[in-house]
Amino acid sequence: MKDQIFISHATPEDNDFTIWLASRLEMRGYQVWIDKNGLLGGERFWQTIQTAIYSSRKVLLVYSKNIVRDGIFKKGIEDELEYAKSLVGIKNDTEFVIPLHIDDSAYNLVIGLPNINHIPFVGNWAKGLVQLFKKLDKDGVTYSTDIESSLSNWYETSYSTDSSIVLKKELYYTSWWSVKSIPQKFYMYQFLNKEQATYIRQANINIPIAQLANTLSSFDDRLSYLIDKEGQSFDVHPQSVYSFSLEQILYGFNSDSFPTHKDVVNHFKDFLRYLISEIIRNKGYRKTELSNKKYVFYRPIYKKKPIPIHFKYKYSSKNKRKSLGGRYKDKGFWHYGISIQPIVHPFIGASIKSHLIFTQDGVNIIDNDSTQHSYRRNKGKTFFNEQWRDMLIALLFSLQDNNEEIKLSVSQSNDMLEMKNWTETFWSEYGYYDPCSTMSEDDIVDLIDEDKTE
Template sequence: MNRDSIFISHATPQDNEFSIWLTSRLEMLGYKVWIDKEGLLGGERFWVTIQQAIQSSAKVLFVYSKNIVTNEGILKQGIENEIEYAKSIALQFHIQDYIIPLHIDDSPYNLAIGLPNINHIPFNNNWAEGLKILKKKLEKDSIPQIFDTSKSVMAEWYENEYISNCSIIPKTELFYTSWWSVSDLPKEFYMYQFSNEVQAKAIRNSNQTIPVSLMSNVLSTFDAKLSFVVNRDDENIELKPVHTYIYSLNDILYGFESDKFPQHRDVENHFKRLLYRVVSNFLIYKGLWRNEMSNKRLAYFLPKYEKIKKIDFTYPYSNRKKSKSILGKFESIGMWHYAVSIQPMLFPFVGFSLKSHILFTSDGFKIIDDDKKQHSYRRKKGKRFFNEEWRDLLLAFLQRLKDDNEEIKIKVSQEGLVMKMKEWPEMFWSEVGYNDPNSKMDLDKIEDYYEEITEESND
């Protein structure tokens, strides 16, 4: 018999998500895969068809999870039938490593008789890493790659049964961007140049009640009356700047001519640096903590100071209310926290580009200091976050920054000048909309990992 396909045995419907993902990835790599589509769709399973599929398979991939047993800890009948039949085929035809368990969760290795002694491929931490190991095993055992990837039945089924229900539809809908704009600024921006960086740093340190940014020997601020007095050995010393530069917002946004420092690009950079300092200080003032990401950016998150409280808000242009928490418990591991990193920008709005993150702490404060665990937890927690979930987390995060007057205002000078932020991110109305997926089938595609795998195949 010509064994040229791969049989996937899994618990339905609990492990459909992983099984569909795996089938699509294997077919994209050129493997012919058999999966019980009737079981996926909730139809009647035909044992004769399943037997024939196992008989013609070069490998049986057993999706191993806590879902393969009943509440009483007994192997489910359909799973047991498939595995026992596969064992008989392996014994009859002397096939080595015919059954390959794919371990996708933290379940013990003794759920099925005989399988603890078979090497399990770990998918529980990272599906893509598990796929790489599986791919190497299939290549080592010379499993043929004969499938025409352009004729994937799974891809066709996936398109017809899932994607078509999540298409773009005609309807007027309000969309939210990740741009958070400044709504009001002081009219003038000041740059104070000192003889050296030591002097500039000393003056910045003596003006800690307002935001002042430092780049080299230049301080930037919105304060026209910065204090230039520092205390050294109980003596007040005045350190005046050698140059003072004053610019309007129009100067910064539309440019000006200069053949010496500061040129327009210098002023832009100092202005954006100050914007970052203003909002960074404000977020810390509002009780947020900072965490340095792998790309060196800082992400701001709310620790668990007290009992977890939801943030109440009403959507703009609507009476619809929402309550949302931006942190919570995560299994037995600790806490998850919604976090935001900020990037100053001048176009198309003066403000910030916001990027959303999920961080994990062991106790509500201490970040779990293991990048692999953070990545694994982030995928597990975030894989069910669609557009609406991310949007609501961002909106709740911003609403928490409001003062008692329902405004987001930041003091930027000793005389009480403020920088005011909009209470919502930038929005726009569209004449078309999109239905967020409400199915698990579209989760964890991880295209970047797949590209890496296909690159390895072409080496």
């Protein structure tokens, strides 16, 4: 049976921290009591609060400048603290109340609390949480690993409906990854049959070429038609060679026979998929196929130790770093991965979808769809938009060359396809606060390491 933890805090000033803290305590398996009516600005019922404190194993006091007003202890928090202190003897626990110091307020705001050890959360909530976990473990506060977060459901259905959208300017990152520059001519080589097209593609192995049936796609207008077969060399010429401008691909043209505009767009998008995949593969990413036939690229973890990737936000000079994987309990390793869907509107590039992939040893996929699905659902609960955004940006930065460019040579003339360093972004006058994500202790330790700036 798990022990209950009571959280006392100033409403509404410290609501965000309290909800963040409560969600993470629940994720670890503690039963948490917070005054949900108070969070919503409703009436507080002292008898209910008193019963909750009496039934709790620990009382956490969110200690900040907000617990006093004009130098006087706020009535509600004072009542909770005084009642909790009166139970110290009954509980046989001199540290029944644990102050959590979340700002730079003085330690003598409240009489008696300077003599109680405060756990510091100032500057880094994650570090404070790890220290709190250690304290709770030391004091024998029990928890269950099999718990459904009632707080998360309440937050999404009640609290977040009033506080999720706020008036603030924010930069949003889309999932559209656009080309920065691309050759202006696209070529299609139609052969008599698929076998001929395959031989010619193999004869031009140093040039990026995509193949659909008997047709090859390329940005190069000088393919070699010489092939070697069974000790003989001979030329195999295409039946037709077509060239199209980027403008024709984007805005259309009239044709009643192959290739129609739709045919050209399909071949162009297939070629674009191949080129972007080559950019990713060239940086050491591995590919795995999902049950829906989509391919996902993920970064292997060698020697069982993930290497963080350095990246920057757009319009920022501050260096950050993020790992794209790590240990997953005792089951193996998790990896952030992406699948790509080529697009020509509203931008030429790819629409990116994020995935979580699981391996046995950091490299080899766990070959069981139901296991992958179960792990994905469980691990995915630890991530909200901020984490997904940072992993995507970090992955794109890992594709850069020494000149901080994402490029691929696409022809014998060294024409280049260059992708942008960030996905498309836009500014909004409105923002929001992420729901408080459920997160394990291991994830919190990972974030401490990953989110350091240089």
